[in-house]
Amino acid sequence: MMRRVLGFLLLVGLSAASVGQTRITDVMAWADGWLNSTRSQNYTGVLSISGDSGMYTYRLWHKYTDGQEEERLRRLDGPLLEVVRVGDSVTCLHGPGADVPADHALPASPFAQLLHLEWMRVAEHYAVWSVRTERVAGRPAQLFELRPQHDAEVYRHRLWLDEETEVLLKYQIIGLDDAVLSEARFTDIEFGIVELPPQFGSTFPNSFWHQYRPQSIQSTVDAAQIWQAGYMPEGFTLRVEEARGEGWYQMWSDGVVKLSVMVDPIMNNMPMNTSERRGANALVAQVHGPWQVVLIGAIPERTAQRIATEIEWR
Incomplete structure:
Protein backbone atom coordinates (compact mmCIF):
# COMPACT_ATOMS: atom_id res chain seq x y z
CA MET A 1 0.00 0.00 0.00
CA MET A 2 2.81 2.39 0.89
CA ARG A 3 4.46 1.83 -2.48
CA ARG A 4 1.20 2.63 -4.27
CA VAL A 5 0.82 5.87 -2.31
CA LEU A 6 4.40 6.89 -2.98
CA GLY A 7 3.87 6.14 -6.66
CA PHE A 8 0.80 8.38 -6.67
CA LEU A 9 2.62 11.34 -5.12
CA LEU A 10 4.65 13.63 -7.30
CA LEU A 11 8.34 13.24 -6.48
CA VAL A 12 11.15 15.50 -7.58
CA GLY A 13 14.45 14.21 -8.93
CA LEU A 14 17.43 13.36 -6.76
CA SER A 15 20.40 15.65 -6.26
CA ALA A 16 23.94 14.42 -5.86
CA ALA A 17 23.75 15.28 -2.15
CA SER A 18 20.61 13.21 -1.57
CA VAL A 19 21.22 9.95 -3.42
CA GLY A 20 18.62 7.39 -2.40
CA GLN A 21 16.26 10.05 -1.06
CA THR A 22 13.22 11.68 -2.67
CA ARG A 23 11.36 14.81 -1.73
CA ILE A 24 7.57 14.66 -1.55
CA THR A 25 5.93 17.64 -3.19
CA ASP A 26 2.32 16.92 -2.22
CA VAL A 27 2.78 17.05 1.55
CA MET A 28 -0.93 17.41 2.28
CA ALA A 29 -1.86 14.23 0.38
CA TRP A 30 0.99 12.35 2.03
CA ALA A 31 -0.05 13.46 5.52
CA ASP A 32 -3.73 12.79 4.91
CA GLY A 33 -2.93 9.22 3.84
CA TRP A 34 -1.04 8.05 6.91
CA LEU A 35 -3.08 10.08 9.40
CA ASN A 36 -6.27 8.46 8.14
CA SER A 37 -4.66 5.01 8.26
CA THR A 38 -3.33 5.51 11.80
CA ARG A 39 -6.77 6.58 13.02
CA SER A 40 -8.90 4.05 11.14
CA GLN A 41 -7.02 0.77 11.70
CA ASN A 42 -7.58 -1.77 14.48
CA TYR A 43 -4.37 -2.72 16.30
CA THR A 44 -2.80 -3.51 19.66
CA GLY A 45 0.80 -3.47 20.82
CA VAL A 46 3.44 -2.18 23.21
CA LEU A 47 4.41 1.47 22.94
CA SER A 48 7.65 2.91 24.36
CA ILE A 49 7.88 6.69 24.96
CA SER A 50 11.00 8.56 26.06
CA GLY A 51 11.36 12.30 26.48
CA ASP A 52 11.45 15.09 29.02
CA SER A 53 9.51 13.11 31.64
CA GLY A 54 11.64 9.95 31.39
CA MET A 55 10.91 6.65 29.70
CA TYR A 56 7.67 4.71 30.03
CA THR A 57 6.17 1.65 28.36
CA TYR A 58 2.47 1.29 27.60
CA ARG A 59 0.18 -1.42 26.31
CA LEU A 60 -2.10 0.09 23.69
CA TRP A 61 -5.33 -1.04 22.04
CA HIS A 62 -6.88 1.01 19.25
CA LYS A 63 -10.25 0.33 17.60
CA TYR A 64 -12.14 2.13 14.85
CA THR A 65 -15.86 1.42 14.41
CA ASP A 66 -18.52 3.35 12.48
CA GLY A 67 -16.35 6.45 12.20
CA GLN A 68 -15.33 6.62 15.87
CA GLU A 69 -12.02 5.81 17.53
CA GLU A 70 -11.73 3.98 20.83
CA GLU A 71 -8.39 3.55 22.54
CA ARG A 72 -6.92 2.29 25.79
CA LEU A 73 -3.41 2.92 27.02
CA ARG A 74 -2.12 1.19 30.17
CA ARG A 75 1.26 2.07 31.63
CA LEU A 76 3.39 -1.00 32.32
CA ASP A 77 6.05 0.66 34.50
CA GLY A 78 6.02 3.45 37.05
CA PRO A 79 2.82 4.62 38.77
CA LEU A 80 -0.39 2.90 37.71
CA LEU A 81 -2.16 4.80 34.95
CA GLU A 82 -4.72 3.92 32.32
CA VAL A 83 -6.04 6.31 29.70
CA VAL A 84 -9.39 5.58 28.02
CA ARG A 85 -10.32 7.54 24.90
CA VAL A 86 -13.68 7.40 23.13
CA GLY A 87 -13.83 9.97 20.37
CA ASP A 88 -12.70 13.24 21.92
CA SER A 89 -13.56 12.16 25.48
CA VAL A 90 -10.56 11.16 27.62
CA THR A 91 -10.74 9.54 31.06
CA CYS A 92 -7.69 8.80 33.24
CA LEU A 93 -7.59 6.05 35.87
CA HIS A 94 -4.87 6.29 38.52
CA GLY A 95 -3.66 3.83 41.12
CA PRO A 96 -4.02 4.45 44.87
CA GLY A 97 -2.04 7.30 46.36
CA ALA A 98 -1.46 9.11 43.08
CA ASP A 99 -1.13 12.87 43.38
CA VAL A 100 -1.89 14.08 39.87
CA PRO A 101 -3.41 17.42 38.80
CA ALA A 102 -6.56 17.22 36.72
CA ASP A 103 -4.87 18.94 33.77
CA HIS A 104 -1.77 16.73 33.70
CA ALA A 105 -0.13 15.99 30.37
CA LEU A 106 -1.25 12.82 28.62
CA PRO A 107 1.09 10.33 26.97
CA ALA A 108 1.34 10.55 23.19
CA SER A 109 -1.10 7.97 21.88
CA PRO A 110 -0.29 7.17 19.23
CA PHE A 111 2.16 10.06 18.90
CA ALA A 112 -0.52 12.65 19.64
CA GLN A 113 1.71 15.58 18.75
CA LEU A 114 1.84 14.47 15.12
CA LEU A 115 -1.88 13.85 14.89
CA HIS A 116 -2.55 17.52 15.61
CA LEU A 117 0.03 19.19 13.37
CA GLU A 118 -1.06 22.11 11.21
CA TRP A 119 -0.15 20.43 7.95
CA MET A 120 -0.77 23.45 5.72
CA ARG A 121 1.81 25.38 7.74
CA VAL A 122 4.11 22.35 7.93
CA ALA A 123 4.24 22.34 4.13
CA GLU A 124 5.22 26.03 4.20
CA HIS A 125 8.16 25.63 6.59
CA TYR A 126 9.36 22.02 6.25
CA ALA A 127 10.31 19.70 3.40
CA VAL A 128 9.29 16.02 3.65
CA TRP A 129 11.85 13.52 2.40
CA SER A 130 11.46 9.78 1.88
CA VAL A 131 14.77 8.38 3.14
CA ARG A 132 14.90 4.58 3.20
CA THR A 133 13.18 1.40 4.37
CA GLU A 134 13.91 0.03 7.85
CA ARG A 135 12.34 -2.50 10.22
CA VAL A 136 10.29 -1.37 13.22
CA ALA A 137 8.59 -3.83 15.57
CA GLY A 138 9.50 -6.59 13.12
CA ARG A 139 7.76 -4.90 10.17
CA PRO A 140 9.11 -3.11 7.08
CA ALA A 141 8.61 0.63 7.49
CA GLN A 142 9.40 3.65 5.32
CA LEU A 143 11.42 6.38 7.05
CA PHE A 144 10.40 9.98 6.30
CA GLU A 145 12.09 13.12 7.58
CA LEU A 146 10.73 16.64 8.08
CA ARG A 147 13.54 19.12 7.42
CA PRO A 148 13.27 22.88 7.95
CA GLN A 149 13.23 24.93 4.75
CA HIS A 150 14.62 28.10 6.38
CA ASP A 151 17.68 29.07 8.40
CA ALA A 152 16.04 29.10 11.82
CA GLU A 153 17.53 26.71 14.36
CA VAL A 154 14.79 24.11 14.70
CA TYR A 155 14.92 20.35 14.95
CA ARG A 156 14.30 17.68 12.34
CA HIS A 157 11.50 15.15 12.81
CA ARG A 158 11.49 11.52 11.66
CA LEU A 159 8.48 9.28 11.04
CA TRP A 160 8.43 5.57 10.27
CA LEU A 161 5.25 4.38 8.48
CA ASP A 162 4.30 0.73 8.17
CA GLU A 163 4.66 -0.26 4.51
CA GLU A 164 1.54 -2.46 4.49
CA THR A 165 -0.91 -0.32 6.48
CA GLU A 166 0.69 3.19 6.58
CA VAL A 167 0.17 3.25 10.36
CA LEU A 168 2.73 5.36 12.21
CA LEU A 169 5.13 3.00 14.03
CA LYS A 170 7.88 5.31 15.27
CA TYR A 171 8.60 9.03 15.72
CA GLN A 172 11.77 10.89 16.71
CA ILE A 173 12.90 14.48 17.25
CA ILE A 174 16.52 14.94 16.12
CA GLY A 175 18.82 17.58 17.62
CA LEU A 176 21.20 19.88 15.78
CA ASP A 177 24.02 17.45 16.60
CA ASP A 178 22.00 14.51 15.16
CA ALA A 179 21.26 13.14 18.64
CA VAL A 180 17.82 11.60 19.29
CA LEU A 181 16.15 13.94 21.79
CA SER A 182 12.81 12.14 22.16
CA GLU A 183 11.22 9.03 20.74
CA ALA A 184 7.92 7.17 20.66
CA ARG A 185 7.80 3.74 19.04
CA PHE A 186 5.99 0.46 18.93
CA THR A 187 8.17 -2.43 20.08
CA ASP A 188 5.39 -4.87 19.21
CA ILE A 189 2.21 -4.43 17.18
CA GLU A 190 -0.55 -6.68 15.82
CA PHE A 191 -3.23 -5.56 13.38
CA GLY A 192 -6.87 -6.58 13.03
CA ILE A 193 -7.53 -6.98 16.79
CA VAL A 194 -11.08 -5.76 17.39
CA GLU A 195 -11.93 -7.24 20.81
CA LEU A 196 -10.33 -5.76 23.93
CA PRO A 197 -7.29 -7.94 24.82
CA PRO A 198 -7.41 -9.78 28.17
CA GLN A 199 -4.48 -7.67 29.45
CA PHE A 200 -6.96 -4.82 29.85
CA GLY A 201 -9.54 -6.89 31.71
CA SER A 202 -8.29 -6.28 35.25
CA THR A 203 -9.01 -3.17 37.30
CA PHE A 204 -6.74 -1.19 39.58
CA PRO A 205 -7.24 -1.81 43.32
CA ASN A 206 -8.83 1.21 44.99
CA SER A 207 -8.34 3.29 41.88
CA PHE A 208 -9.76 6.73 41.29
CA TRP A 209 -10.51 8.38 37.99
CA HIS A 210 -11.16 11.78 36.52
CA GLN A 211 -12.31 13.17 33.22
CA TYR A 212 -9.45 14.90 31.44
CA ARG A 213 -10.39 18.42 30.46
CA PRO A 214 -7.62 20.61 29.00
CA GLN A 215 -7.81 24.27 29.93
CA SER A 216 -10.02 26.24 27.58
CA ILE A 217 -8.28 28.85 25.46
CA GLN A 218 -9.63 32.38 25.56
CA SER A 219 -7.98 35.35 23.90
CA THR A 220 -8.11 38.34 26.24
CA VAL A 221 -5.90 41.40 26.71
CA ASP A 222 -3.16 42.52 24.35
Whole structure:
Protein backbone atom coordinates (compact mmCIF):
# COMPACT_ATOMS: atom_id res chain seq x y z
CA MET A 1 0.00 0.00 0.00
CA MET A 2 2.81 2.39 0.89
CA ARG A 3 4.46 1.83 -2.48
CA ARG A 4 1.20 2.63 -4.27
CA VAL A 5 0.82 5.87 -2.31
CA LEU A 6 4.40 6.89 -2.98
CA GLY A 7 3.87 6.14 -6.66
CA PHE A 8 0.80 8.38 -6.67
CA LEU A 9 2.62 11.34 -5.12
CA LEU A 10 4.65 13.63 -7.30
CA LEU A 11 8.34 13.24 -6.48
CA VAL A 12 11.15 15.50 -7.58
CA GLY A 13 14.45 14.21 -8.93
CA LEU A 14 17.43 13.36 -6.76
CA SER A 15 20.40 15.65 -6.26
CA ALA A 16 23.94 14.42 -5.86
CA ALA A 17 23.75 15.28 -2.15
CA SER A 18 20.61 13.21 -1.57
CA VAL A 19 21.22 9.95 -3.42
CA GLY A 20 18.62 7.39 -2.40
CA GLN A 21 16.26 10.05 -1.06
CA THR A 22 13.22 11.68 -2.67
CA ARG A 23 11.36 14.81 -1.73
CA ILE A 24 7.57 14.66 -1.55
CA THR A 25 5.93 17.64 -3.19
CA ASP A 26 2.32 16.92 -2.22
CA VAL A 27 2.78 17.05 1.55
CA MET A 28 -0.93 17.41 2.28
CA ALA A 29 -1.86 14.23 0.38
CA TRP A 30 0.99 12.35 2.03
CA ALA A 31 -0.05 13.46 5.52
CA ASP A 32 -3.73 12.79 4.91
CA GLY A 33 -2.93 9.22 3.84
CA TRP A 34 -1.04 8.05 6.91
CA LEU A 35 -3.08 10.08 9.40
CA ASN A 36 -6.27 8.46 8.14
CA SER A 37 -4.66 5.01 8.26
CA THR A 38 -3.33 5.51 11.80
CA ARG A 39 -6.77 6.58 13.02
CA SER A 40 -8.90 4.05 11.14
CA GLN A 41 -7.02 0.77 11.70
CA ASN A 42 -7.58 -1.77 14.48
CA TYR A 43 -4.37 -2.72 16.30
CA THR A 44 -2.80 -3.51 19.66
CA GLY A 45 0.80 -3.47 20.82
CA VAL A 46 3.44 -2.18 23.21
CA LEU A 47 4.41 1.47 22.94
CA SER A 48 7.65 2.91 24.36
CA ILE A 49 7.88 6.69 24.96
CA SER A 50 11.00 8.56 26.06
CA GLY A 51 11.36 12.30 26.48
CA ASP A 52 11.45 15.09 29.02
CA SER A 53 9.51 13.11 31.64
CA GLY A 54 11.64 9.95 31.39
CA MET A 55 10.91 6.65 29.70
CA TYR A 56 7.67 4.71 30.03
CA THR A 57 6.17 1.65 28.36
CA TYR A 58 2.47 1.29 27.60
CA ARG A 59 0.18 -1.42 26.31
CA LEU A 60 -2.10 0.09 23.69
CA TRP A 61 -5.33 -1.04 22.04
CA HIS A 62 -6.88 1.01 19.25
CA LYS A 63 -10.25 0.33 17.60
CA TYR A 64 -12.14 2.13 14.85
CA THR A 65 -15.86 1.42 14.41
CA ASP A 66 -18.52 3.35 12.48
CA GLY A 67 -16.35 6.45 12.20
CA GLN A 68 -15.33 6.62 15.87
CA GLU A 69 -12.02 5.81 17.53
CA GLU A 70 -11.73 3.98 20.83
CA GLU A 71 -8.39 3.55 22.54
CA ARG A 72 -6.92 2.29 25.79
CA LEU A 73 -3.41 2.92 27.02
CA ARG A 74 -2.12 1.19 30.17
CA ARG A 75 1.26 2.07 31.63
CA LEU A 76 3.39 -1.00 32.32
CA ASP A 77 6.05 0.66 34.50
CA GLY A 78 6.02 3.45 37.05
CA PRO A 79 2.82 4.62 38.77
CA LEU A 80 -0.39 2.90 37.71
CA LEU A 81 -2.16 4.80 34.95
CA GLU A 82 -4.72 3.92 32.32
CA VAL A 83 -6.04 6.31 29.70
CA VAL A 84 -9.39 5.58 28.02
CA ARG A 85 -10.32 7.54 24.90
CA VAL A 86 -13.68 7.40 23.13
CA GLY A 87 -13.83 9.97 20.37
CA ASP A 88 -12.70 13.24 21.92
CA SER A 89 -13.56 12.16 25.48
CA VAL A 90 -10.56 11.16 27.62
CA THR A 91 -10.74 9.54 31.06
CA CYS A 92 -7.69 8.80 33.24
CA LEU A 93 -7.59 6.05 35.87
CA HIS A 94 -4.87 6.29 38.52
CA GLY A 95 -3.66 3.83 41.12
CA PRO A 96 -4.02 4.45 44.87
CA GLY A 97 -2.04 7.30 46.36
CA ALA A 98 -1.46 9.11 43.08
CA ASP A 99 -1.13 12.87 43.38
CA VAL A 100 -1.89 14.08 39.87
CA PRO A 101 -3.41 17.42 38.80
CA ALA A 102 -6.56 17.22 36.72
CA ASP A 103 -4.87 18.94 33.77
CA HIS A 104 -1.77 16.73 33.70
CA ALA A 105 -0.13 15.99 30.37
CA LEU A 106 -1.25 12.82 28.62
CA PRO A 107 1.09 10.33 26.97
CA ALA A 108 1.34 10.55 23.19
CA SER A 109 -1.10 7.97 21.88
CA PRO A 110 -0.29 7.17 19.23
CA PHE A 111 2.16 10.06 18.90
CA ALA A 112 -0.52 12.65 19.64
CA GLN A 113 1.71 15.58 18.75
CA LEU A 114 1.84 14.47 15.12
CA LEU A 115 -1.88 13.85 14.89
CA HIS A 116 -2.55 17.52 15.61
CA LEU A 117 0.03 19.19 13.37
CA GLU A 118 -1.06 22.11 11.21
CA TRP A 119 -0.15 20.43 7.95
CA MET A 120 -0.77 23.45 5.72
CA ARG A 121 1.81 25.38 7.74
CA VAL A 122 4.11 22.35 7.93
CA ALA A 123 4.24 22.34 4.13
CA GLU A 124 5.22 26.03 4.20
CA HIS A 125 8.16 25.63 6.59
CA TYR A 126 9.36 22.02 6.25
CA ALA A 127 10.31 19.70 3.40
CA VAL A 128 9.29 16.02 3.65
CA TRP A 129 11.85 13.52 2.40
CA SER A 130 11.46 9.78 1.88
CA VAL A 131 14.77 8.38 3.14
CA ARG A 132 14.90 4.58 3.20
CA THR A 133 13.18 1.40 4.37
CA GLU A 134 13.91 0.03 7.85
CA ARG A 135 12.34 -2.50 10.22
CA VAL A 136 10.29 -1.37 13.22
CA ALA A 137 8.59 -3.83 15.57
CA GLY A 138 9.50 -6.59 13.12
CA ARG A 139 7.76 -4.90 10.17
CA PRO A 140 9.11 -3.11 7.08
CA ALA A 141 8.61 0.63 7.49
CA GLN A 142 9.40 3.65 5.32
CA LEU A 143 11.42 6.38 7.05
CA PHE A 144 10.40 9.98 6.30
CA GLU A 145 12.09 13.12 7.58
CA LEU A 146 10.73 16.64 8.08
CA ARG A 147 13.54 19.12 7.42
CA PRO A 148 13.27 22.88 7.95
CA GLN A 149 13.23 24.93 4.75
CA HIS A 150 14.62 28.10 6.38
CA ASP A 151 17.68 29.07 8.40
CA ALA A 152 16.04 29.10 11.82
CA GLU A 153 17.53 26.71 14.36
CA VAL A 154 14.79 24.11 14.70
CA TYR A 155 14.92 20.35 14.95
CA ARG A 156 14.30 17.68 12.34
CA HIS A 157 11.50 15.15 12.81
CA ARG A 158 11.49 11.52 11.66
CA LEU A 159 8.48 9.28 11.04
CA TRP A 160 8.43 5.57 10.27
CA LEU A 161 5.25 4.38 8.48
CA ASP A 162 4.30 0.73 8.17
CA GLU A 163 4.66 -0.26 4.51
CA GLU A 164 1.54 -2.46 4.49
CA THR A 165 -0.91 -0.32 6.48
CA GLU A 166 0.69 3.19 6.58
CA VAL A 167 0.17 3.25 10.36
CA LEU A 168 2.73 5.36 12.21
CA LEU A 169 5.13 3.00 14.03
CA LYS A 170 7.88 5.31 15.27
CA TYR A 171 8.60 9.03 15.72
CA GLN A 172 11.77 10.89 16.71
CA ILE A 173 12.90 14.48 17.25
CA ILE A 174 16.52 14.94 16.12
CA GLY A 175 18.82 17.58 17.62
CA LEU A 176 21.20 19.88 15.78
CA ASP A 177 24.02 17.45 16.60
CA ASP A 178 22.00 14.51 15.16
CA ALA A 179 21.26 13.14 18.64
CA VAL A 180 17.82 11.60 19.29
CA LEU A 181 16.15 13.94 21.79
CA SER A 182 12.81 12.14 22.16
CA GLU A 183 11.22 9.03 20.74
CA ALA A 184 7.92 7.17 20.66
CA ARG A 185 7.80 3.74 19.04
CA PHE A 186 5.99 0.46 18.93
CA THR A 187 8.17 -2.43 20.08
CA ASP A 188 5.39 -4.87 19.21
CA ILE A 189 2.21 -4.43 17.18
CA GLU A 190 -0.55 -6.68 15.82
CA PHE A 191 -3.23 -5.56 13.38
CA GLY A 192 -6.87 -6.58 13.03
CA ILE A 193 -7.53 -6.98 16.79
CA VAL A 194 -11.08 -5.76 17.39
CA GLU A 195 -11.93 -7.24 20.81
CA LEU A 196 -10.33 -5.76 23.93
CA PRO A 197 -7.29 -7.94 24.82
CA PRO A 198 -7.41 -9.78 28.17
CA GLN A 199 -4.48 -7.67 29.45
CA PHE A 200 -6.96 -4.82 29.85
CA GLY A 201 -9.54 -6.89 31.71
CA SER A 202 -8.29 -6.28 35.25
CA THR A 203 -9.01 -3.17 37.30
CA PHE A 204 -6.74 -1.19 39.58
CA PRO A 205 -7.24 -1.81 43.32
CA ASN A 206 -8.83 1.21 44.99
CA SER A 207 -8.34 3.29 41.88
CA PHE A 208 -9.76 6.73 41.29
CA TRP A 209 -10.51 8.38 37.99
CA HIS A 210 -11.16 11.78 36.52
CA GLN A 211 -12.31 13.17 33.22
CA TYR A 212 -9.45 14.90 31.44
CA ARG A 213 -10.39 18.42 30.46
CA PRO A 214 -7.62 20.61 29.00
CA GLN A 215 -7.81 24.27 29.93
CA SER A 216 -10.02 26.24 27.58
CA ILE A 217 -8.28 28.85 25.46
CA GLN A 218 -9.63 32.38 25.56
CA SER A 219 -7.98 35.35 23.90
CA THR A 220 -8.11 38.34 26.24
CA VAL A 221 -5.90 41.40 26.71
CA ASP A 222 -3.16 42.52 24.35
CA ALA A 223 0.15 41.67 26.00
CA ALA A 224 1.90 44.13 23.66
CA GLN A 225 0.68 46.90 25.98
CA ILE A 226 3.42 45.72 28.35
CA TRP A 227 5.79 43.54 26.29
CA GLN A 228 6.26 41.76 23.01
CA ALA A 229 8.72 39.32 21.47
CA GLY A 230 11.67 41.11 19.96
CA TYR A 231 12.87 37.94 18.24
CA MET A 232 11.09 34.79 17.12
CA PRO A 233 12.50 32.10 14.77
CA GLU A 234 11.41 32.29 11.16
CA GLY A 235 8.05 30.66 10.49
CA PHE A 236 6.68 31.00 14.05
CA THR A 237 3.43 32.91 14.43
CA LEU A 238 1.33 33.72 17.49
CA ARG A 239 -1.50 31.18 17.82
CA VAL A 240 -2.79 31.75 21.38
CA GLU A 241 -2.66 34.72 23.73
CA GLU A 242 -4.44 34.98 27.05
CA ALA A 243 -4.16 36.68 30.42
CA ARG A 244 -3.49 34.37 33.36
CA GLY A 245 -3.82 36.15 36.68
CA GLU A 246 -1.58 39.20 36.49
CA GLY A 247 0.60 37.67 33.77
CA TRP A 248 0.33 36.49 30.19
CA TYR A 249 0.55 33.24 28.28
CA GLN A 250 1.36 32.95 24.58
CA MET A 251 1.69 29.93 22.31
CA TRP A 252 3.71 30.27 19.10
CA SER A 253 3.93 27.61 16.39
CA ASP A 254 5.48 26.94 13.01
CA GLY A 255 3.02 24.12 12.36
CA VAL A 256 5.21 21.45 14.00
CA VAL A 257 6.71 22.98 17.15
CA LYS A 258 4.60 24.62 19.85
CA LEU A 259 6.49 27.18 21.94
CA SER A 260 4.96 28.42 25.21
CA VAL A 261 5.96 31.84 26.55
CA MET A 262 4.85 32.88 30.05
CA VAL A 263 5.42 36.31 31.57
CA ASP A 264 4.51 36.76 35.25
CA PRO A 265 5.18 39.41 37.89
CA ILE A 266 7.68 38.45 40.59
CA MET A 267 5.76 38.28 43.86
CA ASN A 268 7.94 37.00 46.70
CA ASN A 269 11.25 35.16 46.39
CA MET A 270 13.49 36.37 43.58
CA PRO A 271 13.69 33.57 40.97
CA MET A 272 16.97 32.61 39.34
CA ASN A 273 17.88 32.67 35.66
CA THR A 274 17.91 29.04 34.50
CA SER A 275 18.37 27.16 31.25
CA GLU A 276 18.14 23.42 30.67
CA ARG A 277 16.99 20.82 28.20
CA ARG A 278 14.57 18.05 29.08
CA GLY A 279 14.42 15.61 26.23
CA ALA A 280 13.62 17.71 23.17
CA ASN A 281 12.23 20.59 25.24
CA ALA A 282 14.22 23.64 26.24
CA LEU A 283 13.21 25.24 29.53
CA VAL A 284 14.53 28.79 29.95
CA ALA A 285 13.66 31.28 32.71
CA GLN A 286 14.97 34.85 32.85
CA VAL A 287 14.34 37.74 35.22
CA HIS A 288 13.60 41.13 33.65
CA GLY A 289 13.17 43.69 36.44
CA PRO A 290 9.85 42.91 38.20
CA TRP A 291 8.96 40.22 35.63
CA GLN A 292 9.97 36.62 35.00
CA VAL A 293 9.91 35.21 31.47
CA VAL A 294 9.65 31.41 31.04
CA LEU A 295 9.86 29.59 27.70
CA ILE A 296 9.15 25.89 27.08
CA GLY A 297 9.31 24.21 23.69
CA ALA A 298 11.11 21.74 21.43
CA ILE A 299 13.72 24.23 20.21
CA PRO A 300 17.47 24.54 20.93
CA GLU A 301 18.38 26.14 24.26
CA ARG A 302 20.31 28.98 22.64
CA THR A 303 17.29 29.85 20.51
CA ALA A 304 15.05 29.91 23.59
CA GLN A 305 17.61 32.01 25.44
CA ARG A 306 17.70 34.55 22.62
CA ILE A 307 13.90 34.84 22.60
CA ALA A 308 13.83 35.39 26.37
CA THR A 309 16.70 37.90 26.25
CA GLU A 310 15.26 40.00 23.41
CA ILE A 311 11.84 40.57 24.98
CA GLU A 312 10.88 44.21 24.30
CA TRP A 313 9.27 46.06 27.21
CA ARG A 314 6.95 49.08 26.97
